[in-house]
Amino acid sequence: MTGKASIIGGGxxxxxxAARFLLNGWDVAVFDPDPEAERKIGEVIANARRSLPSLYDRHLPSEGSLTFHDTLEATVEGADWIQESVPERLDLKHKVYADLNRLAPEKAVIGSSTSGFKPSELNAQGGRAVVAHPFNPVYLLPLVELVGEASETARAAEVLRTIGMFPLTVRKEIDAHIADRFLEAVWREALWLVKDGVATTEEIDEAIRMGFGLRWAQMGLFETYRIAGGEAGMKHFMAQFGPCLTWPWTKLMDVPEFTDELVDLIAGQSDDQSGHRSIRELERLRDDNLVGMMRALKKSGSGAGGVITAHEASLPMPEAVELPVTVDRQIPQTWTDYNGHMNETHYLEAASAATDRFMELIGADADYIASGKSYFTAETHIRNLDELKAGERLIVRTQLLSGAGKKMHLFHFIEDGDGKLAATMETLQIHVDLNSRSTCEPEPDVAAKLADFTKAHEALPMPEGAGRFVGQKRG
Known part of the structure; x- marks a missing residue:
């Protein structure tokens, strides 16, 4: 699903x-009176192009068009989604919604990025906006809190899933929704710890990123505490730690006065902690770390990893003229090494993913493996022929050299987006019974599909480099 997204407020x-919609194939129109809006949004989109595709093992849709407009009317014309992200001033939001009531197409979902206002407040002077509260960076983090009329939030959720986001519908409207209420509590306590000289900004950040922050990313709060309760579970945890909630540990209900001294203290400590890096450098560091963590979560399907996997499954694999495309993705920053190009480890990773995809094509998929049969790698030979770099498109096409009996002999062509051959990998796979750990014939359905591929590929020439050994001269 693609369409037109109109962005009101381009901070x-x-x-x-804008980046999230654009990189998922939507046309994006932006309205923001800031004369620097185009530059600022361009920098955000550049960060997104560098990071979002790296989450996926398939290529994202071709980018939509990006346009900037001087009027709200031109911006929202023909829109399927309108996202209001103006500053958190209710009077300003009411002015925007008064105009949208006249100009917005009936088909358009109208979302507000507000982190605190309720739908009843947003629509107090008329309107049909729902809260669609995202988290920064919007182009990477999947969560969107939805609050509002049920039919509108349902429509919004359907769209958000198609662009790889996780819509969480809040059961009741409440100030600050769900997540920001937690963040507010942590923020208040952190301010007190700094004000009272207990910890610096850096020490507080270390306490989060070295400890519970890592746990929360994969399991959240309650599942983490369930484990802490041991075999007795959550009841035991609550019985053991519940009484401490009455102890005077925190100052969560009090807010320290924002004096000049406190602001200067926190700002100074923050400068000491991170002032040696620019904001853009910090953003890129944050994005690279988020990509690495979320790709790790993909392997178990936990947290944000499960959202990425589900979205990835909806992305089509391109049709191939002769050979099946078994990998089509962007090369992430994390795949490059000190030489500034894709590291040999990840050529093997890409080719291994191509083998897995070919196995799916012949029916040796996850269900087949769960039934007790699979293929093991017996031998592999990689040739590196040219460089690939971060941000480039990587495509693998796979040729079946032979597929009779227990053996499956594959040849992977690893190319860039323009078809330049960068590497090849030849691999011999052996069919195995996972229970006895011994070789065996594949099941009839798999053998039949292998025979079909054999017939389709037998007229193709033997690839240059097939059967080579290490050190053999080219030609």
Whole structure:
């Protein structure tokens, strides 16, 4: 599903929305009176192009068009989604919604990025906006809190899933929704710890990123505490730690006064902690780390990893003229090494993914493996012929050299987006019974599909380099 997304307000959040829609194939129109809006959004989109495709093992849709407009009317014309991300001033939002009531197409979902206002407040002077509260960076983090009328939030959720986001519908409207209420509590306590001289900004950040922050990313709060309760579970945890909630550990209900001294103290400590890096450098560091963590979560399907996997499954694999395309993705920053190009480890990773995809094509998929049969790698030979770099498109096409009996002999062509051959990998796979750990014939359905591929590929020439050994001269 693609369409037109209209972004009202092009700051960090609005720019993130623009990038999320744009990189998922939507046309994006932006309205922001800031004369620097185009530059600022361009920088956000550049970060998104560098990071979002790296989450996926398939290629994202071709980018839509990006346009900037001087009027709200031109921006929302023909829109399927309108996202308001203006500053958190209710009077300003009411002015925007008064105009949208006249100009917005009936088909359009109207979302607000507000982190605190309720739908009843947003629509107090008329309107049909729902809260669609994202988290920064919007182009990477999947969560969107939805609050509002049920039919509108349902429509919004359907769209958000198609662009790889996780819509969480809040059961009741409440100030600050769900997540920001937690963040507010942590923020208040952190301010007190700094004000009272207990910890610096860096020490507080270390306590989060070295400890519970890592746990929360994969399991959240309650599942983490369930494990802490041991075999007795959550009841035991609550019985053991519940009484401490009455102890005077925190100052969560009090807010320290924002004096000049406190602001200067926190700002100074923050400068000492991170002032040696620019904001863009910090953003890229954050994005690279998020990509690495979320790709790790993909392997178990936990947290955000499960959202990425589900979205990836909806992305089509391109049709091939002769050979099946078994990998089509962007090369992430994490695949490059100190030489500034894709490291040999990841050529093997890409080719291994291509083998897995070919196995799926012949029916040796996850269900087949769960039934007790699979293929083991017996031998592999990689040739590196040219460089590939971060951000480039990587495509693998696979030729079946032979597929009779227990053996499956594959040849992977690893190319860039323009078809330049960068590497090849030849691999011999042996069919195995996972229970006895011994070789065996594949099941009839798999053998039949292998025979079909054999017939389709037998007229193709033997690839240059097939059967080579290490050190053999070319030609």
């Amino acid at each position: 960090v959040i609005g720019g993130g929305w």
